[in-house]
Every structure is written in C-alpha cells, then in structure tokens.
Amino acid sequence: xxxxxxxxxxxxxxxxxxxxxxxxxxxxxxxxxxxxxxxxxxxxxxxxxxxxxxxxxxxxxxxxxxxxxxxxxxxxxxxxxxxxxxxxxxxxxxxxxxxxxxxxxxxxxxxxxxxxxxxxxxxxxxxxxxxxxxxxxxxxxxxxxxxxxxxxxxxxxxxxxxxxxxxxxxxxxxxxxxxxxxxxxxxxxxxxxxxxxxxxxxxxxxxxxxxxxxxxxxxxxxxxxxxxxxxxxxxxxxxxxxxxxxxxxxxxxxxxxxxxxxxxxxxxxxxxxxxxxxxxxxxxxxxxxxxxxxxxxxxxxxxxxxxxxxxxxxxxxxxxxxxxxxxxxxxxxxxxxxxxxxxxxxxxxxxxxxxxxxxxxxxxxxxxxxxxxxxxxxxxxxxxxxxxxxxxxxxxxxxxxxxxxxxxxxxxxxxxxxxxxxxxxxxxxxxxxxxxxxxxxxxxxxxxxxxxxxxxxxxxxxxxxxxxxxx
Ligand SMILES: C[S@@+](CC[C@H](N)C(=O)[O-])C[C@H]1O[C@@H](n2cnc3c(N)ncnc32)[C@H](O)[C@@H]1O
Numbered sequence: 001x002x003x004x005x006x007x008x009x010x011x012x013x014x015x016x017x018x019x020x021x022x023x024x025x026x027x028x029x030x031x032x033x034x035x036x037x038x039x040x041x042x043x044x045x046x047x048x049x050x051x052x053x054x055x056x057x058x059x060x061x062x063x064x065x066x067x068x069x070x071x072x073x074x075x076x077x078x079x080x081x082x083x084x085x086x087x088x089x090x091x092x093x094x095x096x097x098x099x100x101x102x103x104x105x106x107x108x109x110x111x112x113x114x115x116x117x118x119x120x121x122x123x124x125x126x127x128x129x130x131x132x133x134x135x136x137x138x139x140x141x142x143x144x145x146x147x148x149x150x151x152x153x154x155x156x157x158x159x160x161x162x163x164x165x166x167x168x169x170x171x172x173x174x175x176x177x178x179x180x181x182x183x184x185x186x187x188x189x190x191x192x193x194x195x196x197x198x199x200x201x202x203x204x205x206x207x208x209x210x211x212x213x214x215x216x217x218x219x220x221x222x223x224x225x226x227x228x229x230x231x232x233x234x235x236x237x238x239x240x241x242x243x244x245x246x247x248x249x250x251x252x253x254x255x256x257x258x259x260x261x262x263x264x265x266x267x268x269x270x271x272x273x274x275x276x277x278x279x280x281x282x283x284x285x286x287x288x289x290x291x292x293x294x295x296x297x298x299x300x301x302x303x304x305x306x307x308x309x310x311x312x313x314x315x316x317x318x319x320x321x322x323x324x325x326x327x328x329x330x331x332x333x334x335x336x337x338x339x340x341x342x343x344x345x346x347x348x349x350x351x352x353x354x355x356x357x358x359x360x361x362x363x364x365x366x367x368x369x370x371x372x373x374x375x376x377x378x379x380x381x382x383x384x385x386x387x388x389x390x391x392x393x394x395x396x397x398x399x400x401x402x403x404x405x406x407x408x409x410x411x412x413x414x415x416x417x418x419x420x421x422x423x424x425x426x427x428x429x430x431x432x433x434x435x436x437x438x439x440x441x442x443x444x445x446x447x448x449x450x451x452x453x454x455x456x457x458x459x460x461x462x463x464x465x466x467x468x469x470x471x
Contacts, residue, residue: 027114032069074227100187124283136427139398141296142276155184197223234268355383384449
C-alpha cells in the first residue's frame with residue numbers, strides 16, 4: 001500500500017495503535033524488561049513499516065538498548081499450555097504455533113495479552129496470496145518455496161487434532177476446522193516474521209558469530225523458537241544493520257553494534273535474503289536486499305538446453321549427470337547471484353562443474369571418469385555458451401504482466417483491491433530484481449564466451465574463469 005493509503009486505512013485506529021504500544025511498554029516493564037532512555041518504540045506506519053524502534057539520543061557502539069527476561073519470551077516451555085498438551089507436539093515450530101493459538105484464545109487471561117495485541121492479524125506474506133496474485137510472481141523460484149501444502153498438512157494432521165482433542169483447554173469448542181486452520185496460518189506467519197531461534201545462554205554471543213547472519217534452514221529448523229517481545233519490534237535494513245541480540249543466562253540483551261545518531265532507526269539483522277524471500281517471510285519488499293537477489297536455474301532446464309544445444313543423446317546426458325551424482329556434486333537447482341554480492345560466486349563451483357561436464361568432448365569426459373576426477377570449476381567458452389542459452393530461456397519464463405502505474409488505479413475502491421494491487425507491485429519488484437540478475441549474468445557470460453548468441457560446438461577446456469573465481 002502507498003504510504004497515504006496506509007495512513008488513511010489506519011486513521012481510524014490511530015489512538016488504538018498508540019494505546020496498544022503504551023500498554024505493551026507498561027507490560028514489558030512489569031515483566032523485568034529494562035529499556036534504555038535513549039530509545040523509543042515508534043509509529044512508523046507513515047513509512048509502511050508498522051512499529052519500529054528509534055534512537056532518541058546519540059548511542060555509542062556496544063551500548064545496551066534493552067534487555068528482556070527469559071521468562072517473558074513466549075515459547076512452548078513458558079506458555080501456560082498444560083504440560084500434557086505440550087507433550088503431544090514434539091516439533092519446535094508446531095509447538096510454538098500451538099502455544100500461540102492457546103495464548104491467543106485465552107484473551108485477557110493470557111500473561112502475554114498486551115504483547116499479542118501489538119502483533120499483526122493481517123499479513124502480506126506469500127502464504128496468504130491468492131492464485132491470481134501469485135501469477136504475478138510467475139518465473140520466480142519463490143513460488144515453489146511457499147510451502148502452503150506442507151504447512152496445511154502439518155496443521156491439519158499434527159496441530160488441529162491436538163486442539164480438537166483439548167478443545168476446552170483451547171476454548172475451541174465452537175471453532176470449525178477452517179477457523180482453526182486460519183488461526184494456525186496467522187500464528188505460523190507471525191512466527192516466520194517475528195520469532196527468533198533461541199540460542200543456549202552459555203553462548204553469550206551474537207547469533208552465528210562467524211558471519212553475523214542467520215544459521216542455515218536445516219540448523220534453524222531444529223532450534224527452539226521463541227517470540228521475544230520488543231526485540232521483534234526492530235525492523236530490518238540490509239545496509240543499516242546497527243543492533244544485535246545477545247543471549248545471556250536469564251535474559252537476552254539487544255546492543256548497538258555501531259554508533260547510532262539520535263533520530264535514526266534501530267535495525268536488527270534478518271540475514272542475506274533475496275527480495276523474493278523478504279517478501280515470502282516478511283511480507284514486504286525493499287531495494288536494500290536487491291544485491292542478494294538470485295535466479296534459480298534448474299538441473300532439468302540445464303539438461304534440456306544441453307541436449308538441444310550440444311546435441312547430446314539421452315544416454316550420454318544420463319551418463320554424465322549420473323557421474324556427477326556419484327561424485328556427490330549434483331544439485332536440483334543452481335543459484336545465479338549478482339556480482340555486487342561479495343559473499344558468493346555469481347556462478348557456483350557446482351554449476352561450473354556441471355556445465356563443464358556436459359560440454360566436455362567425449363574423450364575428455366572418459367578420461368575424467370577413468371581418473372575419477374571432476375572437471376575444474378571453471379567456465380570455458382562452451383560452458384559459458386551453454387549457460388547463456390539456459391539463462392536466455394530462463395528469461396522467457398517470467399510473468400510479463402507489468403503494470404506501468406505501479407499497481408494502483410484511481411477506480412480502486414475496496415481495501416481488497418488496494419491490497420491486491422499492492423501485492424502485484426511488490427511482485428513486480430521481485431521480478432525486476434531477478435531480471436536484473438539475468439541481464440548481468442548474461443553480460444558477464446558474453447565476455448567469457450565471446451558469444452554472438454549463435455550455437456558453437458563444444459571445445460576443449462581453455463580455463464576461462466568467472467570473475468570471482470579468478471580473485
Ligand atoms: C520483526 S517485525 C518488526 C516489527 C513490525 N514493524 C511491527 O510493527 O510489528 C517484522 C515485520 O516488520 C515489517 N518490516 C520490517 N522491516 C521493514 C522495513 N524495512 N520496511 C517495511 N516494513 C518492515 C514487516 O512487515 C515484517 O514482517
């Protein structure tokens with residue numbers, strides 16, 4: 001939504017918004033939260049960013065901004081959900097969903113009521129998009145990562161039956177399965193955008209100190225999850241991250257990691273996410289994350305183009321792919337990154353090995369197999385040409401329904417129409433970002449292959465390398 005629309009839509013609840021913030025702050029203090037007098041919880045709806053935390057005074061590096069007691073973090077362990085019900089759900093993420101559904105259903109009886117009142121009830125995360133809205137993201141691999149089907153299966157099979165079985169505990173007697181599923185979606189999306197993976201106190205150091213980013217998905221899935229009041233009121237900005245959460249024995253502490261000027265916003269670190277994933281997980285887009293944008297090239301698309309371009313028989317293609325699988329270097333899909341992203345290669349080593357393997361002359365491939373060696377992770381002219389063809393084909397898959405007015409029209413009347421238009425505008429930004437990735441990658445490949453776009457026969461390895469591999 002444009003900021004005026006957000007302001008208009010929110011005008012009616014202005015007082016309510018502020019009253020909720022105040023009662024949340026009072027609740028935090030009652031529960032042992034300490035808050036530096038140099039920061040404030042602010043209304044950033046004019047900027048389309050809900051609540052956020054601002055510096056009121058200049059803040060030095062490594063200054064404590066606030067601390068939250070472990071007991072006020074909402075987890076499956078701290079929730080008042082009866083132990084016998086907790087024992088029925090053994091997954092950290094589903095457990096927290098059940099705990100949040102329980103606390104939400106307790107209404108005024110919940111110890112977290114003033115906190116739950118500042119959490120959103122409405123989301124723009126992709127799980128809530130209609131099929132028509134998702135069409136505007138066609139081409140982006142993010143559409144296949146939403147996971148609605150598997151989430152619904154988990155809710156329907158592992159959470160809702162537990163709620164039904166304990167309907168009295170959950171005050172869910174008069175709720176049908178549709179209402180319960182909607183509540184699971186709401187809590188699941190809240191967790192995705194707000195929850196933290198809780199580290200053990202003994203670490204007493206920032207999340208994943210090694211590189212400052214979040215741990216990978218697999219590691220993250222098994223960690224206990226918790227909703228940390230106030231810590232989750234920090235917005236994010238890939239370019240201006242200035243705060244970090246530290247885990248101590250009986251509290252968590254947010255500290256500045258660089259000097260912050262009075263009036264500046266305090267940002268937490270959401271990780272090096274492509275714009276598409278910021279939209280999927282957090283329901284908004286910003287150009288700040290564009291340097292992390294990627295385009296996925298699937299193994300299948302590479303095989304299809306190789307078959308056509310290199311004139312490989314099915315048998316040869318299968319033999320080469322099998323060899324890479326046996327060597328454990330085969331992926332289902334390969335990310336193409338941007339050269340301005342210093343953290344990764346534009347073309348990964350695994351992708352280069354695949355392309356090399358597919359373009360090697362037969363005798364060289366057989367030699368590699370005999371010696372049990374993989375081709376070097378380099379881009380030779382033939383492999384650069386193969387990749388160019390893959391990426392040119394990839395360009396054609398994207399949704400082409402660009403809206404020159406940025407999604408909004410004068411004749412839009414309902415909130416639903418505005419919401420849908422806003423979502424399509426965000427989708428456009430994702431698609432444009434991915435097309436930029438493709439355009440840059442193709443320009444780089446042109447330099448490597450000297451390609452005119454015409455097909456060339458496979459040539460022996462001449463050792464051309466991608467920009468970053470050289471460095
Ligand atoms: C952890 S919460 C941060 C607090 C949130 N603004 C609120 O009012 O509750 C994450 C959510 O904040 C919003 N958000 C975070 N960073 C943002 C930004 N830079 N611009 C706009 N919205 C942002 C997104 O809606 C996201 O899902």
